[in-house]
Amino acid sequence: MPDAPDQADRDAARLRLDVNAVVEAGAGTGKTTLLTDRILFLVLGWDRPQPVCVERVVALTFTEKAAGEIKLRLSERLVELAAGLSGAELPAAAQERAERTLSELRGRFGKEDAELLARARAAQADLDKAPIGTIHSFCAQLLRLYPVEAGVDPGFRVDDGEAFEEMFVSEWARWLDVELGEAPPRRAEWLALLAAAELDDAEALARELCSEKPELEGLTEPDADAARGLRALADAVRGVPAGRPKPRGGILDALAASAARLEAAADAAHALEPDPDAAPLPVAKDAKWPAAWEEDASA
Ligand SMILES: Nc1ncnc2c1ncn2[C@@H]1O[C@H](COP(=O)(O)OP(=O)(O)OP(=O)(O)O)[C@@H](O)[C@H]1O
Ligand SMILES: [Mg+2]
Numbered sequence: 001m002p003d004a005p006d007q008a009d010r011d012a013a014r015l016r017l018d019v020n021a022v023v024e025a026g027a028g029t030g031k032t033t034l035l036t037d038r039i040l041f042l043v044l045g046w047d048r049p050q051p052v053c054v055e056r057v058v059a060l061t062f063t064e065k066a067a068g069e070i071k072l073r074l075s076e077r078l079v080e081l082a083a084g085l086s087g088a089e090l091p092a093a094a095q096e097r098a099e100r101t102l103s104e105l106r107g108r109f110g111k112e113d114a115e116l117l118a119r120a121r122a123a124q125a126d127l128d129k130a131p132i133g134t135i136h137s138f139c140a141q142l143l144r145l146y147p148v149e150a151g152v153d154p155g156f157r158v159d160d161g162e163a164f165e166e167m168f169v170s171e172w173a174r175w176l177d178v179e180l181g182e183a184p185p186r187r188a189e190w191l192a193l194l195a196a197a198e199l200d201d202a203e204a205l206a207r208e209l210c211s212e213k214p215e216l217e218g219l220t221e222p223d224a225d226a227a228r229g230l231r232a233l234a235d236a237v238r239g240v241p242a243g244r245p246k247p248r249g250g251i252l253d254a255l256a257a258s259a260a261r262l263e264a265a266a267d268a269a270h271a272l273e274p275d276p277d278a279a280p281l282p283v284a285k286d287a288k289w290p291a292a293w294e295e296d297a298s299a
Contacts, residue, residue, distance in 0.1 A: 014038050015108060017046050035059065036073045040101065043123045044116055045109030054123040059132040067133045078124040085117040168207055223269045230266035234259040
């Protein structure tokens with residue numbers, strides 16, 4: 001195989017095991033090949049201060065597929081190298097690849113064939129135990145090793161994407177049974193909340209807070225734009241009766257209550273921190289919207 005134009009950089013990333021390497025490269029340019037080489041040199045050639053067994057090599061990927069590919073390629077390469085070292089027949093391409101790697105292991109790492117063969121066989125035998133996998137499986141493995149320190153149930157399951165929704169729905173229902181049941185532990189708080197928001201809103205907020213990435217940013221920041229908009233809306237609502245005949249029924253009261261709600265919402269949007277002692281938003285009475293804006297004959 002002819003050398004790539006950037007072979008010197010590739011070699012630095014493959015062979016310089018004493019320094020960290022960061023490789024950014026496009027699709028199909030040889031990243032997995034390079035990483036596989038680096039792991040091979042580490043488990044077969046490195047011994048400062050002692051040899052590294054494959055069980056101590058952590059290689060993390062985003063997907064099971066990519067992790068499987070690294071393991072598969074490592075396994076193929078180890079088999080090839082062992083075959084090359086014991087004089088077995090190999091297809092031409094594999095032979096060339098094995099010879100190149102072996103000459104690097106002998107030349108750059110000063111290894112003898114007997115040691116290389118023993119290390120290649122050991123690595124092949126232990127490859128299954130190597131922590132080469134996804135980031136989430138590695139984290140789960142760590143958490144299972146130290147459940148007490150991590151404060152998790154050692155029998156936890158990793159969510160493959162659907163468990164969260166299932167669990168949220170059942171836990172939310174169970175929680176509401178208690179919260180809104182016969183002896184509600186937080187009756188006053190619920191009444192205040194439900195005067196200002198729907199139960200669905202509370203559920204949406206709870207779901208967001210439990211999700212992997214709750215959108216908390218800006219939650220405690222004053223939102224001057226929203227406050228200005230709400231105040232303009234309150235002014236517009238207050239201005240509705242201007243120039244019109246005095247209406248019948250509770251329409252003026254309803255408008256005043258709506259304007260007060262908008263003003264209170266503007267205050268809340270403008271506050272740096274929501275004031276826990278602030279009066280709850282005024283609630284419009286159970287008023288029915290008057291059928292029409294008709295002149296009040298008594299006025
Ligand atoms: N230095 C090289 N010279 C020529 N061919 C190479 C070289 N390195 C890798 N290849 C070949 O290029 C192909 C892609 O390599 P590899 O899978 O390592 O790339 P990748 O960057 O990991 O790809 P992907 O983005 O799909 O994960 C393979 O067939 C591999 O054998
Ligand atoms: Mg790859």
